Amino acid sequence: MRALVRETRINPDGLVQPLFVVEGTNVVQPIGSMPGVSRYSVDAVVRECRELDAVGVRAVLLFGIPDEAQKDAYATVNYDPNGIVQRAAAAIKDALPKLLVIADLCNCEYTDHGHCGILDHTGDVDNDQTLDLLAKTALSYAHAGVDIVAPSDMMDGRVAAIRTALDDDGFTKTAIMSYAAKYASAFYGPFREAAESTPAFGDRRTYQMDPANGREALKEVRLDVEEGADIVMVKPAMAYLDVVRAVRESTDLPVAVYHVSGEYSMLKGAAERGWIDEVRAVEETLTAIARAGADVIITYFAKDYLRRVRA
Ligand code: PBG
Numbered sequence: 001m002r003a004l005v006r007e008t009r010i011n012p013d014g015l016v017q018p019l020f021v022v023e024g025t026n027v028v029q030p031i032g033s034m035p036g037v038s039r040y041s042v043d044a045v046v047r048e049c050r051e052l053d054a055v056g057v058r059a060v061l062l063f064g065i066p067d068e069a070q071k072d073a074y075a076t077v078n079y080d081p082n083g084i085v086q087r088a089a090a091a092i093k094d095a096l097p098k099l100l101v102i103a104d105l106c107n108c109e110y111t112d113h114g115h116c117g118i119l120d121h122t123g124d125v126d127n128d129q130t131l132d133l134l135a136k137t138a139l140s141y142a143h144a145g146v147d148i149v150a151p152s153d154m155m156d157g158r159v160a161a162i163r164t165a166l167d168d169d170g171f172t173k174t175a176i177m178s179y180a181a182k183y184a185s186a187f188y189g190p191f192r193e194a195a196e197s198t199p200a201f202g203d204r205r206t207y208q209m210d211p212a213n214g215r216e217a218l219k220e221v222r223l224d225v226e227e228g229a230d231i232v233m234v235k236p237a238m239a240y241l242d243v244v245r246a247v248r249e250s251t252d253l254p255v256a257v258y259h260v261s262g263e264y265s266m267l268k269g270a271a272e273r274g275w276i277d278e279v280r281a282v283e284e285t286l287t288a289i290a291r292a293g294a295d296v297i298i299t300y301f302a303k304d305y306l307r308r309v310r311a
Pocket of ligand 1: 116260
């Protein structure tokens with residue numbers, strides 16, 4: 001009877017698995033702060049994608065992690081046609097044409113200073129100079145076969161800049177999933193270890209949102225919708241479910257929610273110690289995110305969850 005009247009279901013087709021891609025061959029490098037998550041070289045990520053596909057994961061979100069020596073102040077290697085994301089995307093689409101490839105679009109993994117954009121002479125991120133860089137990189141990802149670009153930098157005006165660049169080059173079908181309401185959160189901690197993208201100085205509070213602000217999220221979403229976003233995202237998830245609900249009610253676009261690294265590691269850490277039941281806690285968490293209004297849930301648990309429910 002409970003199943004008969006259940007209001008919310010986790011949509012298996014709406015789960016996205018994030019993947020970290022590094023240089024090298026045959027590399028599968030476990031990430032200490034994220035038990036069960038690894039960094040993969042391009043060949044290994046293709047093998048991982050075959051496994052994901054086999055358990056029913058429909059979409060992956062790629063993060064490129066170049067070698068330290070390739071980083072510079074202008075994130076040049078991010079728009080290299082032979083860059084890490086470009087090669088990974090091409091190899092995955094080649095092996096599994098139907099697997100949806102989303103690429104996180106940001107500069108923090110590619111700059112030597114670790115900030116998400118180009119710095120001005122005072123050391124602040126220069127919003128407008130960064131827009132050109134993002135547009136150029138988005139185009140290069142589209143050329144490599146990426147289906148959806150996902151700008152996560154929080155620069156103002158980036159969605160319009162990326163949309164224009166893509167359309168001008170004929171990539172009218174490449175979609176934009178915008179990290180519209182991305183908060184300056186402590187829950188990204190493990191990710192920064194995974195992606196080696198901790199800022200060398202300062203923090204990201206000048207471009208990411210203040211956790212205290214809910215209405216501002218609606219403004220950020222409205223601007224991104226006006227600029228041509230196809231999917232809008234709220235990030236992180238659990239501490240922001242009120243924002244997810246408000247965003248859901250403010251737009252007809254699909255809403256994505258990112259269940260981030262810290263949220264993953266907290267659950268894993270407690271489960272490893274036997275303090276919580278992982279399977280139940282994950283089910284409950286994903287259900288709550290869906291109940292709040294998420295259509296798309298980006299989570300490091302996607303593979304595990306689908307392996308279990310589709311088995
Ligand atoms: C890049 C980016 C971050 C995350 C996604 N894209 C890190 C950050 O902004 O510091 C976080 C993902 C996670 O914690 O799982 N800007």
